[in-house]
Amino acid sequence: MxxxxxxxxxxxxxxxxxxxxxxxxxxxxxxxxxxxxxxxxxxxxxxxxxxxxxxxxxxxxxxxxxxxxxxxxxxxxxxxxxxxxxxxxxxxxxxxxxxxxxxxxxxxxxxxxxxxxxxxxxxxxxxxxxxxxxxxxxxxxxxxxxxxxxxxxxxxxxxxxxxxxxxPAADAATVTFRDFLDKTQYTNTGIGAYEWMFGKDFISPGGYDENIRVLEQFGGFKYGAKMLDIGSGIGGGVRQAAAVYGLQVTGVDLSANMLTEAIVRVHDEKDSRVNYSICDAVTYDFGENVYDYIFSRDCIQHITDQDALFKNIYKSLKPGGVILITMYGKGKGAWTEAFKKYNDQRFYHLQTLDEVKERAIKHGFEAVHVENMTERFREILTHERAHLEKEKVDFFKHYTQAEFDSLYNGWSAKLKYIEADNHNWNLFRARKPA
Ligand code: SAM
Known part of the structure; x- marks a missing residue:
């Protein structure tokens, strides 16, 4: 055996x-x-x-x-x-x-x-x-x-x-949620253009430097401890947690396009502190009391059954273990038509800070801390959009006008959603009782 x-x-x-x-x-x-x-x-x-x-x-x-x-x-x-x-x-x-x-x-x-x-x-x-x-x-x-x-x-x-x-219905464009992610938001060219925008290895606001700032919110790590990264994308956060903090990190993601990129990159780098599984974080059995830290950057807005996710996360965290999640969320303003469309097209399940806090408490977490990071989101979006304009020549070496327009307009639209207090960017940190 x-x-x-x-x-x-x-x-x-x-x-x-x-x-x-x-x-x-x-x-x-x-x-x-x-x-x-x-x-x-x-x-x-x-x-x-x-x-x-x-x-x-x-x-x-x-x-x-x-x-x-x-x-x-x-x-x-x-x-x-x-x-x-x-x-x-x-x-x-x-x-x-x-x-x-x-x-x-x-x-x-x-x-x-x-x-x-x-x-x-x-x-x-x-x-x-x-x-x-x-x-x-x-x-x-x-x-x-x-x-x-x-x-x-x-x-x-x-x-x-x-x-x-x-x-399926005759007009169904995709068969499963994985299929939907890979065929809509995370196509191969889409991922490439997003990475150009966010910075190497990241598909989340602010790229490498912002992710360090977010990881620091854990309040320190035990060297060599185990971390789970949910929705790890092309692997920036996983490799950073291993390379900078010496953690043993498992990255999971439901998009095969995203995780393939992470896997091929780690195959070249040979960092054996890192491993990956293409799976749905809601249904995959991570085991009981396994991880010292659970981390997730801007993934959980994709997930319909938030209670099932929180239950699964809670089970797999060690007693005394810490969870830290950033997510796209919703504010208190009445939704504009454009924001409704944006949300429907992506099948997002946006939550307010209060909803996240209530859910965490309901599932048994303690020391629950939530933080509205929308102002920081605005700064990052403004900076990234300006960078796209300034570095147009480089962008067009790799991508088309249509991709440029899609990113530029997408970033501009998000700034408007923030203005209307529709789109928020939220952070949640909590502990499983020891
Ligand atoms: N965390 C990465 C980063 O910072 O670059 C990627 C963030 S990307 C905005 C969100 C990721 O969540 C996508 O790669 C998507 O495929 C993944 N995702 C969505 N639903 C998921 C699920 N149910 N289980 C695992 N991953 C999921």
């Missing part, structure tokens, strides 16, 4: 707590995964034999996608990938789990393969025996042992749970 097998079993149990009676292990002779003593009925199969299986609770496909040509130099091979996913769905019981383990360190373009494979499996839906089924995406996570033993940050496991879905 290796640590990698244990990591996979931990993720499977978290995604689907039911009993695992029948397991199918799809592997090559070189596979290191056996699950001996962990999963009693594991058997080895070739991919083609999956078609004849039914009633399976767990399928582990260990490094077969590249080996069998489902991922090629040209990218994903749609027809064979479709056939594989369809056979897996037919073989699995509802609630059963498909684990795909694939090492992308030899892939020519992991920046493309990682998000496109994640997208493929997340939105894959088919009618099977009268039911509309697909995979409920739990996570795509780095294999810890590959990081520590080989400096390989590109070895992944995807954890996918078979689920029955309601067919």
């Amino acid at each position: 290796s640590a990698t097998e244990r990591q996979i079993v931990r993720l499977v149990r978290a995604a689907a707590p039911g009993e695992i009676k029948q397991t199918a292990l799809l592997s090559r002779s070189t596979s290191s995964l056996q699950f001996t003593g962990l999963l009693s009925t594991s058997k080895h199969f070739e991919v083609a034999s999956l078609e004849s299986l039914v009633g399976i609770d767990l399928i582990v496909a260990d490094k077969i996608l590249v080996a069998d040509g489902l991922i090629t130099k040209e990218g994903l091979h749609g027809a064979t990938l479709d056939a594989f996913l369809l056979s897996a769905l037919s073989a699995l019981n509802t609630g059963g789990v498909l684990v795909v383990r694939e090492d992308l360190s030899s892939d020519a373009s992991p920046r493309v393969t990682l998000p496109s494979l994640t997208d493929y499996v997340d939105v894959f839906r088919r009618d099977i025996a009268g039911k509309y089924v697909g995979f409920d995406f739990y996570c795509a996570e780095q294999v810890d042992s590959s990081i520590y033993l080989n400096g390989n940050y590109l070895d992944f496991v995807w954890i996918l749970r078979k689920k029955e879905f309601t067919p």
